[in-house]
Structure formats: C-alpha cells, structure tokens
C-alpha cells in the first residue's frame with residue numbers, strides 16, 4: 001500500500017515535506033503544490049524553488065502543474081525534467097472559482113475532449129510519466145467518467161480521484177459512491193484522496209475500496225502528522241516521543257520561516273496558519289489555537305507554543 005502526502009498550496013511545500021519526512025515519516029510519496037504561469041506568462045520563483053532538488057533531498061517528490069494548453073504543459077514539463085524528475089502530475093481538481101472559471105483545474109473536467117487533445121499533443125513530446133489528480137466533476141459527480149473514457153488510450157501512470165465536485169469546494173464530504181462508479185468505467189488503477197482524517201476513517205474507506213492501493217492524505221496530515229505512520233504501523237508512539245518529534249519538527253519549521261520570510265509578522269502569520277490544523281493533535285484544540293492566535297509577537301507565540309508542548313494533552 002502507498003500512502004502519499006497531498007499537495008496543499010501554502011502548507012505542504014518543501015519545509016513541511018522535510019519536517020514530515022525527516023522527523024516523523026510514514027509517507028511514501030509527496031506531491032508538490034501546483035506550479036502555474038502568471039497572466040504575463042512568467043512563473044513565480046517560489047514555485048520553482050519549492051521543487052528544486054536542493055530543497056527536497058532524499059524526498060520522493062512528484063511536481064504538479066496547473067495548465068490548460070499543451071504548449072504550457074510542455075514548457076513546465078521541460079523545467080521539471082531538467083530538475084531531474086521523471087514524473088509530472090496534472091491538476092484537474094482545483095475548485096477555486098478564479099481558477100475553474102478559466103478552464104483550469106476542476107474547470108476543465110466538463111471538457112473531456114480538450115483534455116484528450118492536450119494529452120494527444122504532449123504525450124509524444126515528453127518522456128515524463130504523466131498522472132492526473134482530478135475531482136469527480138465540476139458540476140456533477142459523473143463528469144469524471146467521461147474524462148476517464150477520453151483518457152483511456154493514454155498510458156497515464158495513475159489517476160488520483162478526490163470524489164468531491166468543484167462547485168462543492170471543501171464543503172460536505174467526499175462521495176465514496178462516485179469513486180466506486182468511476183472505478184467501474186476505467187482500467188486505470190484509481191488512487192483515493194479525500195477526508196482521511198484519522199486511522200478509523202482510513203480503515204472504513206479501505207474496506208469500502210478493497211481494490212485501491214494508493215491513498216493520498218492532505219489535511220489529515222496537518223491535523224495529525226503521525227497519521228500515516230500510525231496507519232502503517234497500526235499503533236501509536238508514546239505521548240513523550242510524539243511530543244519530542246512534534247517539538248523538533250515545529251522548531252525546524254520555525255527556523256526555516258524565520259530565515260526565509262521577511263519580518264516577524266510574516267513568520268507569525270505563517271505559523272498560526274499551520275496551527276489552525278496542528279492544534280487538532282491536542283485534546284483541547286480550541287483552547288490551544290486560541291492561545292496562539294492572540295499572540296502579537298513571535299516571542300509571545302514561542303512562549304505559548306512551549307506551554308502547549310509542556311502542558312497540553314495529546315489526543
């Protein structure tokens with residue numbers, strides 16, 4: 001079984017991947033948040049930095065792209081190949097209206113012929129393995145089925161399906177029936193993604209999807225960085241060891257952002273955004289998050305974090 005870390009723009013970039021991989025573990029494969037072109041055709045340096053091999057040493061990483069034209073696909077594929085990667089993941093899932101209304105991400109799902117045309121053009125021109133990460137549809141849960149049929153003649157390495165629709169954003173729940181229906185119409189081995197938040201939920205999903213051997217976890221890893229290793233080992237580390245690993249990985253992130261972000265306010269903002277999820281590893285999650293959110297300065301934040309690691313009970 002493969003457990004992978006989902007791409008989450010703003011969260012699972014290289015600092016988080018390094019912290020998770022080297023302090024905690026349990027993940028077999030990481031997908032980088034998407035790279036895309038700006039309106040003027042440029043690529044933000046931060047995207048390229050994030051997948052640069054020097055920032056991902058020893059980490060099994062698959063870069064992801066957000067494009068809707070073959071030439072843009074190939075331009076990004078070339079950069080990815082030049083960095084030494086052998087695999088690119090195509091984002092057909094991003095639900096945000098600003099993206100989707102430009103026929104990018106989940107906005108391209110209702111146009112299976114365009115997806116097919118892009119694959120026809122790029123497949124012979126890149127040696128990278130191509131996989132896609134897709135939602136069940138933009139408006140309807142069946143839309144993915146037409147995409148799978150349109151792609152059936154391509155040697156896609158993998159299809160990762162998050163069975164929500166684009167219009168849903170992150171509301172409601174992932175629709176397991178839609179996943180099973182999609183499995184019926186395709187010869188591709190579908191990887192599952194969506195709402196794996198704890199080991200029990202994982203077991204239930206795995207029971208419903210016995211043919212699936214790749215599960216991708218996103219927010220669940222931010223809420224409990226030990227989730228993948230707990231699923232793999234079937235057991236939990238001692239609270240003392242967990243605390244130590246959390247403290248070390250947190251220190252790694254703090255140090256990284258203190259060096260790379262300009263000004264304490266940015267570091268504080270970044271760390272608090274992580275704690276919106278991290279706080280859920282503690283029983284008293286609301287109190288934990290509240291105590292950090294009210295910090296005005298990094299020093300204050302550090303003291304609050306230290307108190308949490310020393311005093312709060314882990315779930």
Ligand SMILES: Cc1cc2nc3c(=O)[nH]c(=O)nc-3n(C[C@H](O)[C@H](O)[C@H](O)COP(=O)(O)O)c2cc1C
Pocket residue numbers: 006007008009010032033034064091093094133162170193194195196216217218219220
């Ligand atoms: C803040 C945020 C950023 C995301 N960024 C990306 C992204 O760059 N590429 C992508 O394919 N999916 C992205 N996703 C979607 C996740 O990869 C994943 O499909 C989704 O969160 C469902 O999985 P989960 O329930 O395990 O989190 C993002 C989700 C969130 C909440």
